[in-house]
Amino acid sequence: MLRKRVTEVxxxxxxxxIERGLTIDLAARVMKERARGALVVVDGGKPVGIITxxxxxxxxxxxxxxxGTKVGDIMSEPLISVGPEATVSSAATVMYKNGIRRxxxxxxxxxxxxxxATDLARALQRESQKDEVLLAMGRFKMIEELNK
Known part of the structure; x- marks a missing residue:
């Protein structure tokens, strides 16, 4: 699971x-309406920061x-990010080292x-469940073989 690419999870x-020149008031309303804990801040469509x-x-x-303060005045920058080729393991390391959850x-x-962080936890849980199923199937097969 840790070798999977981040694009898979x-x-x-x-x-x-949200554009960096817009207000905090608008950012807060967008977060509330869309049930988001963060917005990526863009400047002309280019990601430049994040506001949480x-x-x-x-x-x-x-x-x-x-x-009325501008988003760009309080956003966290530079934007910490990864590319699509990054592994889940490397993404988790970046998040841990920088104390971030997104x-x-x-x-x-x-x-x-x-x-x-929730995406990573879900992926780990799914992987763990797969392992449990495979283990149970292996045990069942062993019991079947012993009963022959």
Whole structure:
């Protein structure tokens, strides 16, 4: 499973984005309406940063800044991302080392998708379930052979 490419486990595009010149108020509404914890920030369609619910709390609410603040003023940048050839293992390492839970997958300045900690956990769970089924099938086959 860890050798799989991130493209096999990621949430594919369209990933929700917001232009860097728009306001935090709009970003918060988009996050709420689309049930998203983060938006990739774009500049003319090119991914340049990310804004998360955590950013809103730390950089707007805690600092008592206006919701009219521009997304580009508080986004996390540079955007930490991986390419489509990255393995699940390397993506997990990038996420761990940078303390992030969302990792955009980008190729040639184009957003292909987003891999999240939840995506990785689901993939691990599916792999674990497959292993359990195969193990059970192997045991069944051994019992069958012994009963012959």
């Amino acid at each position: 990621m949430t594919e595009a369209p990933v929700d984005t 619910e955590r950013d809103l709390v730390r950089r707007i609410i805690a600092e008592k800044r206006s919701t 990792l955009p997958v980008i190729e040639n300045d184009r957003l292909l998708g987003m891999v999240t």
